[in-house]
Amino acid sequence: MKIKLLSVILSLTMLMSLMISCANKEEPGKPTEYDGMVIDAEYTVVRSEKGNNSVINTARKLKEAINQKSGVDVGFGTDFVKRGDEAPAKEILIGDVDRELEFDRTTLDVGDFYIGIEGDKIIIDAYDELTLNAFVEQIIEVWLKEDCGIVEKGVLIINESICKKLNERTRRLETKRSS
Secondary structure, eight states: HHHHHOOOOHHHHHHHHHHHHHHHHHOOTTOOOOOEEEOTTTOEEETTOOOOHHHHHHHHHHHHHHHHOOOOEEEESSOOOOOTOOOOOEEEEESOOOOOSSSOOOGOOOOOOOEETTTTTTEESSSHHHHHHHHHHHHHHHHTTTTTEEEEEEEEOOOOHHHHHHHHHHHHHHHHHHH
């Protein structure tokens, strides 16, 4: 009798754990939802057409780091848009680009930098090219990690919380460097 009761309890326990594990799995074909924008292959790292080699290299460095560390294959281009055409919706804007944005880069002072989101656009800018390059290097170091922006291989996210973390973390690093 004890053996039968033990078998029934064990069977029920196994059945319940199986049901719970099945209930926690995503439905097939249903996209996973993440807390923020998912950076995918539709995104392009965009730099100013008038940008100097330093800005071009900084933008290219970010593109290559995103592709290498996350497995997301983003594009690379300039801010030039033919008359009558529209700029792509999904862009990672680097430096002083020719786009109508709410962000006002004239508010940046010596040593200042910024990362933020407007719609499907990610804005990364700084007062000058040297600060922009240093900031992008810090973004690569902080954002492109599994505990910050990379949720899993092939999934890179960004949201306001991550932007705030990048702005604050990088400011601390810059302050330490100048001390």
